[in-house]
Amino acid sequence: QVQLVESGGGVVQPGTSLRLSCAASGFSFSDFGMHWVRQAPGKGLEWVAVISDGGSDKYYADSVKGRFTIFRDNAKNTMFLQMHSLRVEDTAVYYCVKDRGGGWREAFHIWGQGTRVTVSS
């Protein structure tokens, strides 16, 4: 059974850092691109970052570029989102997402349950 389990969320102060993890199981992790998508309270979905199957290619939303870093450990079937200089507007549920295939033009196939990040003083 394909499963994505996020962890690492919590309540932090503005300007601090946090690392999210996504543990994958039930599929060949190293064959798929992976994304982070977030959803602020009561709001819609916002794509945050993507990493290619091998980990060499990474892209970010303008809202997080320079502050967030996406990376993966294919040997441990785990993806990460390192978040620095957190802002109040980063408050959201963060979802780990597996795409449908190996290319960039793929729908978001499987979603984790999400981990909540709250940035507040």
Place this chain on the structure above:
Amino acid sequence: DIQMTQSPSTLSASVGDRVTITCRASQSVYLWLAWYQQKPGTAPKLLIYDASSLESGVPSRFSARGSGTDFTLTIDGLQPEDSATYYCQQYDSSWTFGQGTKVEIK
């Protein structure tokens, strides 16, 4: 950046009705469009990919069509469990979502 605009923002319909949600892209996304369903407190679920392909396990009452800039999602025979928010998403150039359409059951 490609902007995605959905309409309506909210719709209310009765069980058995046929409902249609529209999604418009600010520039052509060809067929690189998906639809998702999200129920409160849960993660989104992929319904449709590549504009009109039904994801495995999704009921056949869901269908979608379109290309370029104009797309629709149709639920033919609305069921109580279809009460949810629906999002379109383009994945032609980066990845962006529409603002969502909340479907309520009368």
